[in-house]
Amino acid sequence: MAQGSSQPARRAGAHRVVVIVDENSNPFELGCATEVFGLRRPEVGRELYDFRLCSPEPSVVMRDGFFTLTGVTGLEAADAADTLIVPNRPDVAVPRRPAVLDAVRRAHARGARLLGFCSGAFTLAEAGVLDGRRAAVHWQWADSFRARFPAVRLEPDVLFVDDGDVLTAAGSAAALDLGLHVVRRDHGAEVANSVSRRLVFAAHRDGGQRQFVERPVPDLPDESLAPVLAWAQERLDAPLTVADLAARAAVSPATLHRRFRRQLGTTPLAWLTGERLTLACRLIEQGESRFAVVARLSGLGTAANLRALMRRGTGITPSAYRRRFGPGTG
Structure with missing residues (x-):
């Protein structure tokens, strides 16, 4: 599956959102980022974001070899990001490659906003940008995350955490919640509601809501x-x-x-x-x-x-x- 090597020129004044895609990244979270930040919004009357993908390699095999992205821009695109979405992966025990972690550190040092979807919190923690800060992670990995990164203030049972310039979403669907939260923060409730209507998704679920809600068949x-x-x-x-x-x-x-x-x-x-x-x-x-x-x-x-x-x-x-x-x- 080719992304295409030619990308449109940056629109003047547009907030640039860049997603780092690395080997074995999850397609769903990439799709969430694209749906929220990458689509044109004629119903809003203006373009909300300038959206890019980048990777350490021009060809990226996605999770379990489902498909391959080709023609992906290099990691230098991360150096121009206003918001950088870091990669996740199903095998959280495998560390990220140093080039990716360095790109995350550079973005953080110059004041870019960082987003981690699902296991993306592990990438942020490996880069050292979560030490002493609040973060969310999927409930399935909470114990593993806490053991590996004791300096992070993990909130294990919430949908997402907004800690200012570093934001983390707990699970796959929570990536949409966090994405809409960011749109609301950047462009207001009316625009976020418009985006959520197009997604046919709940306009607002507070980040403090529980990740895992038991839903037994009602009596x-x-x-x-x-x-x-x-x-x-x-x-x-x-x-x-x-x-x-x-x-x-x-x-x-x-x-x-x-x-x-x-x-x-x-x-x-x-x-x-x-x-x-x-x-x-x-x-x-x-x-x-x-x-x-x-x-x-x-x-x-x-x-x-x-x-x-x-x-x-x-x-x-x-x-x-x-x-x-x-x-x-x-």
Whole structure:
């Protein structure tokens, strides 16, 4: 499978995302990166990223010899990356080649953002850029990772970890969660929602959600949370409480809490707050400049509460969010 040796010239001002592909890399995570960062987005009205692949060799055999990429640009492309996605591999005991680790270290030293999907956390840790920092890894490899890299602050039961300029996703599907999180961080909630709709994927799963959620066959056919979630999403501006959600689902608050934990890996209150925060971000992006109105329409109550939750959820204040993602800033 040929990537093609001629790549388009870099668009002026575009944020460049570069993926290092190494021997035995997983095709799924490469596909996730391509889907999120590599496709043109005419529905958004602008190109979001300049996307490249690179490799230590011009020909790369993917996992288990499924197919081969040819005509791949050399590792020098990593030196121009604003965001560098590091390679993963199913055999985490095999170390990465020194040239790849050196490319990761150079990118980190000059301030590039680093992303590791699934076992990509092992690549980041081998390069030494995770020492003393938080990271996520697939639950299957948590013990092995902790034993090999004790200096890393592993969070073994979350979907992904955003530690500023180094971000890690726990498993294959969590790569999509982390990718959409990065799009949301770079371009706002409205653009991230547009990308997720095209992917037909959940617009927002918080990184702190559990990786592995037991989903036993329910005793009753009506235990799905979908109806109550849809009902609540249409009423986020109302003073909804967990008790209201439980009443709508015709269960006790304790039962609702157990179902949220079992089916979504989070609590009803955390889900409700996350949905309201996403709505608040979208209102700001659409031009609502009165933060008291944003807080009221999103169900967050007061402008002070909006400020506190936005700082916790996005890392910036509502005013900074408006400057970054408001009308006319795309």
